[in-house]
Amino acid sequence: MTTKENFQQHISTGYQTKKDFFTLGTGILEKAPVKDATVKIPLKTLNRHGLIAGATGTGKTKTLQVMAEQLSLKGIPSVLMDLKGDLSGLARPGTSNDHIVWRSDAIGIEYEPTGLPVELLTISQEPGTRLRATVTEFGPVxxxxxxxxxxxQQGIIALVFRFCDIKKLPLLDLQDLKKVLQYVINEGKEEIKQEFGAVSTSSVNTIMRKIIELEQQGAASFFGEVSFDANDLVRFKDDRGVISIIRLTDIQDRPKLFSTFMLSLLSEIYETFPEQGDADKPKLCLFIDEAHLVFDNASKELIDKIEAIVKLIRSKGVGIFFCTQSPTDIPENVLGQLGLKVQHALRAFTAKDRKAIGKTAENYPISEFYDTKAVLTSMGIGEAMVTALNEKGIPTPLAHTLVRAPVSRMDVLTADEISELAQHSGIASKYNQLIDRKSAHEILEEKLVQAELTAKEKATSRPTGRTSPKEEDSLFEELSKNTMVRQIGRTIFRELTRSILGTLSGKRR
Incomplete structure (x- = not known):
């Protein structure tokens, strides 16, 4: 048996699957694609998460596009966080050319240009369905x-959330948060001191300045109602999974907003989705582009929480795929949980780069057919080193893979096409309206005005011997009797931030 035949058998056997799958590409040996050495990704193990990595311009975004397409065609919805704005083309059919024909023939598949069902989502001013969450749902962490x-400062925020929990003050938007912080160091200073201890005025003022900075970055429009329901990410059209693209092109320079939003979305999904058990395919897949933004400057505590979510969320039938330049961008404890690894080429310009490539090569199974370290620096565009998990959870052989071409457009939509797509949304009418119900800001304003009027009336009236309501109850005790509870049924973030992402002790009150 020749080396080529050995390789063909090695790959085809290693990637053999009895369950449903999608074809990612075909194996490459000695710089030539090998037919029938098909690299198949089982749907059953996609909830074990994955990594798509590679230097700029090596094709990792197109691989992400291919995976989202194939999942949609298999009836699996997905969420794509699009920071560069180059994924909207999924909504329109691709265009064939000689190179795509050659690539498809080499893999042994037919190229069928196809547009997929796409929902555009936004947390800023980009066209699309608005994603919002209340401050309470976001949580103190x-x-x-x-x-x-x-x-x-974190302790003060925890105090504010706890206090608003006890007194049933809805924290809906940043205005509410600022108003309660003002109360903490002004009118309610003594009450807060008695219940929680003294609060530093300078620390509160620093927090206030940071909230104002956040508002200036456009984040104020994200906090409020109507809160987004994670179940609306699991939608279908003509038996195809809807691809929800969250357009983040105008917040590239605000990584904290992006990374924190991503964590809040994962938290909501984890809290909302029921346990799925051992299913033949995932319920939802999330692709996080520019994943290094999630982990850069993150505290150890927060990284530990991310690790916990990644570990636990797979039982809900959810797969998470990180897309970044190098596997070293991902903490080792998170990287160790990623079952599918698609590694595009890396470039060695410095000694540090060469060291990183050596470390990357160690993350992959040893192969008798490759010098992994050498292949990592010599692969062409649209080629990748791939290893997945088979149906038994065992890593498949390392395969230098010629990745299939996307069947959708490999370019962005025009402004008119984006506008048209947004206008035909199936859920925009549900979310593209801002509800401004009575919350902490308005309630405090009313109560403080009423307290001032009561004090004036008392000063000008004769004593009656009766005890005033203010003497019987503190302002917030009286307030708690009349405050509207937060949005009915919205327990998503509060519970999670007190368990997986939380710092506050005690059960929900």
Missing amino acids: LISQILDLNST
């Missing part, structure tokens, strides 16, 4: 993360 607070 993530609010502290997005504001980049130190431990003392």
